[in-house]
Amino acid sequence: MHPRSDELSRLTTELCKHPGVSDALVCRQSVDARIIAFVIPSRSYIRDVLGGMELENRQLQRWRRVFDLTQFSRAAETAAVGFNIAGWKSSYSRQPIPDEEMREWIETTVDRISTLRPKEMLEVGCGTGLLLLRLAPRCRRYVGIDSSPAVLTSLRAQLDDEGHAGRVTLIEDSAKSCSAFPEDSFDSVVVNSVVQYFPSISYLDDVLANCARIVRPGGHLFIGDVRSLPLLPIQASSIEAFKAEPTTLVEELRRRVQACIRQEPELVLSPSYFSSLPQRVAKVSHVEIYPKRGYSDNEMTRFRYDVVISIGSRPVQLTEVPFFDQKQSGYTLNAILQELSNRRGRALGLSNICNARLEKEADLFEKLSSADAWQTFDALCEPRTRSDSFAIHPEELVRVAAEIGYQAAISWSTCATDGSYDAAFVGQQSSNVPVPKITWRLPSSRNHIKWGNTPGQASVRQKLTEQLLSYCQDNIPNHPVSFAIGLVDAFPRGPDGSVDREALLTKMRTPWYEDL
């Protein structure tokens, strides 16, 4: 017996009365007739009533200890000035990431930040000064905050040697200490490779709100080295495949991938969290989502991105770029270069560009998702004969475009789960702005609803779900409907901003690697 739509809206209304609920929508999915209540939880209820705050503090303390411990290693003791990379380990091999890859990581990050022309900078989570020691000399003023006492001790020693004392201030505190600075006191704030150690999106919200407050209009926030949520499934599958034996069954491998995702201790974020910031923070005028630069092949270049948030007034002068689908239009790298040469400086956009960095990973994941459970891992590894590949390496694309007079901006604004990216080519003479602000494409509906994972919060989220289920049981007489609760961060919206119920009803099939 199918529940009537007024029963579903009754359920919606009841749920919205619960203090733990910020918003709710109950739908019967057309794919499998399941009733799912999509709930946007109240962040303050989770933190203050269900004990989320205690979990957050515990998580923060543990990460602080992790960083303290890195400084007791031989690598830290013997580190060269500005290259104390102790603790940077590959998630695949558990061995240190090679020096030359870390150098490229540092240099490409410093380059990106330098284009913002910072003069008065705040760095949240400055660590051992990998960026600070290179950026501070170009600034009038540089404040570095870090919560690890051992890390700051190492950094202070290197600072004194380099004579930065007058310009650089170090503060031992958490990211929350941003609230102490007056409004508009900096032109730039950098939070690089730090947000993954924040305990929740609530915490991140608070930090970003303060960062926006303390940066002057015209300035920027640089949130760097963010781990990508849309790519977490192929990252987990990539890591588990690295560790698998040829005889491991597909069924077992899928189970390990699910466990890997579920137990992820770091905060992994969707670009849609950042893209939607202008709707939540008035001072944010524009957001850009950039895949990493560089030729190295590691988990940073594969699965992470940088965010440049422009602070200032709206409306923003945007560069309108017409987008063409890469594959549908048949744009190989050579075809792109040919087209750009013909356009003589006129802007061009390419969408859904197949990402050469992730081609193998995406392929493996697809095979893992569709293979029979009893197959073995080595059967998945048989190479597929590929007649032609449209895969383009992002770094390659940017470099060759520059050679023919085009600045290429690349973006992950669409949150593609296979790492496909968009590119906008703007004639170099017409772009002397530090951040060309492009009319990037939006993510598909599914990718709107989750902004991040919830490391360490499984217990409080479980508590909330149980409370909501029994609340509905108690408050709705003759309640025949059995339903599941899915906690989400936002509802998918159509181009006019209204909730896209169609997307919720038809497109939200939960994939095998996700819990609801």
Added chain:
Amino acid sequence: MAQLLAQKGDERPLTDADSLFLSGRLQSIDAVEIVIFVEDRWGVDFSQVGFDESMIDSIGAIEALVEREGKVKK
């Protein structure tokens, strides 16, 4: 140890020689739990002794560490 692994749904048996961290079975944030335990129980001071995950990578390694550097006998 068993508790930490159980939290992750890891029910596989653990011998004294099995790798905890280099194998990827546990992560850096889990190492902190073991560090705190070893510090509190046996008075090992990692800021003096130095720290590397290999020192606590297995039950056997932890036993050897505590023998070498423990200040408080159980």
